[in-house]
Amino acid sequence: MTMTTARTGPRANPVRAFGQLAGRLVPENAIALVTRLGVAAIFLQSGRTKVDGVLHITDGTYALFRDEYRLPLIPPDIAAHVATYSEHLFSVLLIFGLFTRFSALAFLGMTAAIEVFVYPDAWPTHLSWAGLLIYLVARGGGAWSLDRMFRLD
Numbered sequence: 001m002t003m004t005t006a007r008t009g010p011r012a013n014p015v016r017a018f019g020q021l022a023g024r025l026v027p028e029n030a031i032a033l034v035t036r037l038g039v040a041a042i043f044l045q046s047g048r049t050k051v052d053g054v055l056h057i058t059d060g061t062y063a064l065f066r067d068e069y070r071l072p073l074i075p076p077d078i079a080a081h082v083a084t085y086s087e088h089l090f091s092v093l094l095i096f097g098l099f100t101r102f103s104a105l106a107f108l109g110m111t112a113a114i115e116v117f118v119y120p121d122a123w124p125t126h127l128s129w130a131g132l133l134i135y136l137v138a139r140g141g142g143a144w145s146l147d148r149m150f151r152l153d
Helices: 003-008 014-025 028-049 059-069 076-096 100-118 120-139
Strands: none
Touching: 028 076, 028 100, 028 120, 059 076, 059 100, 076 100, 100 120
């Protein structure tokens, strides 16, 4: 065994060896699927708190947008509808991987609005959402998506 061989084997750099193994064991399509489902769960759960029944917006939701969220330039009633329906629609699209990049971009915009206008101190949470969403915008929904099935990505 030469010196060069000893330095390039798995024992020489166990971190790199682990990274290569993980890269082989975890396909990018699995990462895309888990990312889509994780982001969809966050926003769908939020959307479900704003309705009763299928999509009937609650009085509490209107009050929330009127009294706490107070987005500029958008009347509270309209903002309540847009946010609630968007959380449902784009979540379902992400679950199926249909129009993934567009849906992720919509949620990225929503995340930015929440961060800037509603909860600026929650930036660690919003940054974690943004990281997942940026991945989906850049890489798409992966092979296990309707985007791929319909050749939309």
